[in-house]
Amino acid sequence: MSFKIIDTHMHFGPEPARMVPDHSVESLVAIMDHLDIEKGISANCMSLSKNLWEQGLQDDFAAYEKSGGRIFSFFGYDPLYIDQCVEVMRRHAGDPRCVGIKIHPSGSKVKADDERYRPVWEMARELKLPLMSHTWDVSTYNPNQIYAVAGLFEKYIAEYPDVTFVFGHCGGRYHGIKQAIEIGKKYPNAHYDITGDIWLNGFIEELVDGVGADRIVYGSDWTMIEQRPMLGVVYGSNLPAVDKEKILRYTAARIYFGEE
Amino acid sequence: MSVQKRSDEFKKWINESDIIDIDVWWDPTFDQGFVTYKDFEKQMADYYEFGLKKCIVTNKASMIRDAAEGNAELAEIIKGKENMYGCMVVVPEMGYVDDKGEAYVQSLLDQGFVAARIFPKTYIHSMQEYCIGPILDTLEKLGVPLMLWHTEATWDDMDRICTNHPDLNVIVEGHDRKLLYHARDYVGLMRKHKNFFVETHNLVLFNDIETICKYCGCDQLLYGSYYPYMTPYFSLYPVMQAVIPEEEIQKIIAGNAKRIFKIG
Numbered sequence: 001m002s003f004k005i006i007d008t009h010m011h012f013g014p015e016p017a018r019m020v021p022d023h024s025v026e027s028l029v030a031i032m033d034h035l036d037i038e039k040g041i042s043a044n045c046m047s048l049s050k051n052l053w054e055q056g057l058q059d060d061f062a063a064y065e066k067s068g069g070r071i072f073s074f075f076g077y078d079p080l081y082i083d084q085c086v087e088v089m090r091r092h093a094g095d096p097r098c099v100g101i102k103i104h105p106s107g108s109k110v111k112a113d114d115e116r117y118r119p120v121w122e123m124a125r126e127l128k129l130p131l132m133s134h135t136w137d138v139s140t141y142n143p144n145q146i147y148a149v150a151g152l153f154e155k156y157i158a159e160y161p162d163v164t165f166v167f168g169h170c171g172g173r174y175h176g177i178k179q180a181i182e183i184g185k186k187y188p189n190a191h192y193d194i195t196g197d198i199w200l201n202g203f204i205e206e207l208v209d210g211v212g213a214d215r216i217v218y219g220s221d222w223t224m225i226e227q228r229p230m231l232g233v234v235y236g237s238n239l240p241a242v243d244k245e246k247i248l249r250y251t252a253a254r255i256y257f258g259e260e
Numbered sequence: 261m262s263v264q265k266r267s268d269e270f271k272k273w274i275n276e277s278d279i280i281d282i283d284v285w286w287d288p289t290f291d292q293g294f295v296t297y298k299d300f301e302k303q304m305a306d307y308y309e310f311g312l313k314k315c316i317v318t319n320k321a322s323m324i325r326d327a328a329e330g331n332a333e334l335a336e337i338i339k340g341k342e343n344m345y346g347c348m349v350v351v352p353e354m355g356y357v358d359d360k361g362e363a364y365v366q367s368l369l370d371q372g373f374v375a376a377r378i379f380p381k382t383y384i385h386s387m388q389e390y391c392i393g394p395i396l397d398t399l400e401k402l403g404v405p406l407m408l409w410h411t412e413a414t415w416d417d418m419d420r421i422c423t424n425h426p427d428l429n430v431i432v433e434g435h436d437r438k439l440l441y442h443a444r445d446y447v448g449l450m451r452k453h454k455n456f457f458v459e460t461h462n463l464v465l466f467n468d469i470e471t472i473c474k475y476c477g478c479d480q481l482l483y484g485s486y487y488p489y490m491t492p493y494f495s496l497y498p499v500m501q502a503v504i505p506e507e508e509i510q511k512i513i514a515g516n517a518k519r520i521f522k523i524g
Contacts, residue, residue: 002262003262003266017441018440018443019444020465020466020471027467028466031467031503035501036261036266173292174292197462197494199491199494200294200295200490201294201491202293202294203294203491205294206294223466224440224465225464225466226464226498228498228501229464229494229497230494231497232270232493232494232495232496233493233494233497235267235270236267236271236491236493237493241263241264244264244267245263
């Protein structure tokens with residue numbers, strides 16, 4: 001039987017800025033089958049950027065059904081709407097389709113170490129769910145990335161050692177990635193997803209060398225970034241097969257799906 | 261299929277495929293990466309380890325220091341190197357001499373250059389005909405494709421150039437800035453202008469290659485890696501695994517480049 005991949009970072013839901021004529025569940029499942037991706041986890045665009053957390057979840061749940069149980073969900077959390085987000089999480093607590101919580105400080109424009117994020121770390125602890133955040137580097141053309149630079153997460157990572165935290169995009173670019181790795185060397189609950197266009201030559205070897213493959217997961221950022229680029233980075237790398245397997249499946253299986 | 265087998269097949273495909281990479285850089289100033297080079301021979305030795313064999317190289321010095329000096333430096337670097345071609349950087353004043361810079365451009369073509377770039381923001385000039393018309397006339401006359409960054413030239417600039425110079429092949433190269441927000445622009449341009457091309461390393465939207473092939477055909481896609489900044493594995497796998505006929509993949513990785521750069 002073919003090795004099956006888990007894609008830990010996807011986005012169902014409408015996003016008018018992107019020209020993706022066919023973003024149906026059917027087309028997604030077709031490419032997942034083509035690439036041997038067994039399942040994926042979606043942070044719905046409606047939850048992330050449209051303040052429609054319940055609708056975003058329902059959209060993801062519909063994808064779960066249509067995909068035959070292959071698309072799972074992140075809860076969304078915006079520190080500017082704490083009560084609404086916590087209510088949604090409590091309403092769906094224990095739902096096996098909800099396997100993590102996603103925050104996006106750049107989107108919310110609230111720095112990741114702000115006290116308004118404390119409730120989500122508490123919820124992650126209470127619900128025993130991994131907490132994944134968009135992380136990036138300081139950007140000359142997207143100033144909002146300053147809210148999500150890697151160093152800002154250290155405060156909560158340190159305070160909540162029992163919460164599995166995932167640096168989405170592992171810090172984004174050179175300095176962000178290095179900063180995220182340094183944090184990971186101090187805190188074993190820090191994990192990394194290689195989602196998006198993280199294409200720096202030699203980065204994946206640097207990341208594995210710094211924190212180990214069993215703290216790294218694969219993600220695509222579908223529909224914004226599709227599945228194949230980062231798969232190529234992993235397949236082509238000089239890492240041993242056992243590390244590639246951890247990145248492509250086993251780490252995610254453990255932290256998001258409780259599979260040992 | 262196992263991960264090891266997929267990895268082996270990927271590398272085998274690269275090694276056995278005829279791939280022309282139109283987007284390699286020589287940039288010894290680059291230090292914001294985990295792999296950087298001060299030695300061109302070492303950079304290219306590592307490049308060939310990826311399995312790639314043919315490339316068009318641009319000298320970063322031509323962009324950030326002096327176009328003519330950088331071009332001359334690159335001419336020396338690529339001299340005698342099989343399957344390695346140069347990309348010159350041109351500035352408007354190169355076209356202001358009597359022959360619109362034809363002698364200069366031809367001299368570079370004679371030294372193995374096959375493409376040109378222009379950086380209007382870096383060199384602070386207009387992209388209107390009054391400014392760049394003469395040098396573009398020369399590139400068009402000599403059949404030298406022009407590569408542009410979408411952060412240096414606007415999509416309207418590209419539309420105008422393609423209209424005013426219908427025999428000049430214009431290529432947008434995504435460098436390190438996401439192209440995905442501009443899909444409606446580059447697809448629109450590809451549909452309107454058969455002389456407008458997109459280099460593939462930064463085509464990352466879901467099914468981007470398939471969508472382009474559906475709306476425009478595959479003849480205007482050109483493989484590029486943006487090495488050494490980017491690992492070529494990032495850009496090669498989407499082409500290898502594109503859900504399009506094999507002959508279209510072959511066009512993207514080499515056939516289209518052979519046609520418009522007359523190499524190969």
